[in-house]
Amino acid sequence: QLEQVANEAQEFAFETNEIIRTKDETNNPFWILLYGSWSMKRFLNSTKEPVMFETERLGSWHGGISLIDTIAPAEIKATSHSYIMRVNPELMEKWVNDGLPIQEHLLKGIGFGGKLLYDHLNSKK
Numbered sequence: 411q412l413e414q415v416a417n418e419a420q421e422f423a424f425e426t427n428e429i430i431r432t433k434d435e436t437n438n439p440f441w442i443l444l445y446g447s448w449s450m451k452r453f454l455n456s457t458k459e460p461v462m463f464e465t466e467r468l469g470s471w472h473g474g475i476s477l478i479d480t481i482a483p484a485e486i487k488a489t490s491h492s493y494i495m496r497v498n499p500e501l502m503e504k505w506v507n508d509g510l511p512i513q514e515h516l517l518k519g520i521g522f523g524g525k526l527l528y529d530h531l532n533s534k535k
Contacts, residue, residue, distance in 0.1 A: 420496045424488035433483035440474035446492025455532040477493035
């Protein structure tokens with residue numbers, strides 16, 4: 411399965427403070443942290459301050475879900491020299507259908523990110 415992922419996905423290197431994704435980008439791949447660290451800002455229309463999150467936890471991901479990016483567009487920046495895998499949504503769907511053990515990881519990420527946005531929205535009311 412690791413060989414399949416390595417053959418099918420794209421890997422990119424980013425340097426400290428290099429922008430991985432701007433909030434204006436309309437393509438919506440999954441970005442998965444393989445090495446290093448990144449920071450994320452998500453911008454809700456109804457709040458002045460963005461939601462901030464920083465991690466060096468390998469396997470952390472964002473993107474891939476258009477509705478979340480419509481609700482809260484994201485800006486992602488490398489905070490150290492980092493390697494990041496880019497996976498288009500169709501390929502991620504293929505991996506799920508192929509039985510790769512990623513469903514639980516994706517659902518945990520959706521829950522974590524959704525709660526982070528929801529809590530931020532409610533804290534500004």
